[in-house]
Amino acid sequence: MFYAAYYSAAGVLGTYFPLYLEARGLAAAEIGVVMALGQGMRVVGPTAWGWLADHTSHRVAILRSTAGAAFLAFFPILLPGGIGLVFSVMLAFQLFVTALVPVSEAIAAMNLRGDPHAAERYGRLRAGGSLGFIVVVLATGALLDRAGVAPTPYAILGLLAVTLASTLVVRDASPGEAPHERVSVRARLAEPRVRWFFLSVLMMIFAHSAMYTYFSIYLAGLGYSKTQIGVFWVLGVIIEVALFLTQGKLFRRFELLHLVEASFVVAAVRFLLIAEFADVILLLVAAQLLHAVTFAVHHSASVLTLQRWFPGRATARGQALYMSTGYGVGGTLGSLMAAWLWSAVSPSAAFLSSSVAALLGSCAVRRARKLDRAAGLAAQVTPQEQRT
Numbered sequence: 001m002f003y004a005a006y007y008s009a010a011g012v013l014g015t016y017f018p019l020y021l022e023a024r025g026l027a028a029a030e031i032g033v034v035m036a037l038g039q040g041m042r043v044v045g046p047t048a049w050g051w052l053a054d055h056t057s058h059r060v061a062i063l064r065s066t067a068g069a070a071f072l073a074f075f076p077i078l079l080p081g082g083i084g085l086v087f088s089v090m091l092a093f094q095l096f097v098t099a100l101v102p103v104s105e106a107i108a109a110m111n112l113r114g115d116p117h118a119a120e121r122y123g124r125l126r127a128g129g130s131l132g133f134i135v136v137v138l139a140t141g142a143l144l145d146r147a148g149v150a151p152t153p154y155a156i157l158g159l160l161a162v163t164l165a166s167t168l169v170v171r172d173a174s175p176g177e178a179p180h181e182r183v184s185v186r187a188r189l190a191e192p193r194v195r196w197f198f199l200s201v202l203m204m205i206f207a208h209s210a211m212y213t214y215f216s217i218y219l220a221g222l223g224y225s226k227t228q229i230g231v232f233w234v235l236g237v238i239i240e241v242a243l244f245l246t247q248g249k250l251f252r253r254f255e256l257l258h259l260v261e262a263s264f265v266v267a268a269v270r271f272l273l274i275a276e277f278a279d280v281i282l283l284l285v286a287a288q289l290l291h292a293v294t295f296a297v298h299h300s301a302s303v304l305t306l307q308r309w310f311p312g313r314a315t316a317r318g319q320a321l322y323m324s325t326g327y328g329v330g331g332t333l334g335s336l337m338a339a340w341l342w343s344a345v346s347p348s349a350a351f352l353s354s355s356v357a358a359l360l361g362s363c364a365v366r367r368a369r370k371l372d373r374a375a376g377l378a379a380q381v382t383p384q385e386q387r388t
Contacts, residue, residue, distance in 0.1 A: 046327075
């Protein structure tokens with residue numbers, strides 16, 4: 001229930017909030033800065049919340065309190081004001097929102113610990129979030145076509161309230177850990193395979209930033225209606241659901257980091273199609289269907305890899321580093337780059353930079369995969385771990 005509620009709110013925020021800000025009078029560059037702010041807060045927010053969750057083991061309490069604080073922090077967006085007000089509201093709002101994903105992912109990881117069917121169960125959890133996204137984004141798009149974009153903040157507030165209510169049924173697993181799960185986060189980060197992997201995560205979210213910031217405005221400029229824009233967003237999520245529900249077989253057949261590497265190649269193709277052929281409906285549909293690989297495969301394989309590298313009491317910090325490096329550093333840099341290219345060059349140039357970033361990311365994860373394989377072979381000879 002939590003994933004469905006949270007990703008419904010995130011879906012409306014990402015899909016329609018830029019259009020609302022445009023109608024409110026913000027320029028494209030200002031919208032880029034506001035959306036980049038959300039990514040920027042992820043540089044430090046997830047790490048801080050993840051550290052608190054791991055050191056106190058009060059993950060559910062942190063999830064509930066930050067969900068409530070995010071709901072309250074978003075309320076002032078209803079007041080009149082320009083970029084100053086919007087920036088201040090989003091700064092406070094994003095501070096608390098950055099806790100929700102890493103803490104919820106850590107709770108899921110702890111509950112799935114030791115489960116031989118972890119990939120299948122995690123896929124079903126994420127599918128619930130994707131289904132919520134589909135239903136709410138489509139319904140909101142139809143509503144906004146009739147009523148205009150003015151109701152957007154009210155819809156987001158309602159969904160944040162549902163997200164808060166859903167945290168009341170979340171339960172954590174026992175905080176205990178086995179001796180083999182005790183790893184030093186600092187020592188793990190010193191490993192080249194881990195550093196190359198996090199660099200690849202940064203490049204993948206960098207590649208998606210133009211879409212997260214400008215995709216709706218880009219399509220509106222090409223003449224698509226708000227309902228059509230919602231449909232294009234949802235197309236990718238529909239196929240994403242199918243992937244989440246069947247990913248167990250895929251992940252048993254292929255090495256996790258090999259799947260991550262493949263997702264970068266697909267991302268390069270996807271963003272090239274959006275940059276050059278978004279006015280051709282069939283090609284735009286094809287590009288959005290590739291979301292199943294560029295997001296779903298990449299995300300699940302990355303989360304499961306981090307569960308292996310950061311087990312036990314390091315779980316929340318591992319997930320937080322994923323969020324901070326990817327959505328924080330990568331998202332911020334990608335959003336700012338997209339904003340500059342959008343204004344100084346052309347909208348399509350912003351998406352071409354995404355394609356280039358994906359190709360660079362594939363090189364980084366290929367290096368991480370080779371180092372991880374070498375580390376696995378070495379562990380068979382000397383199975384010792386760096387411990388806290």
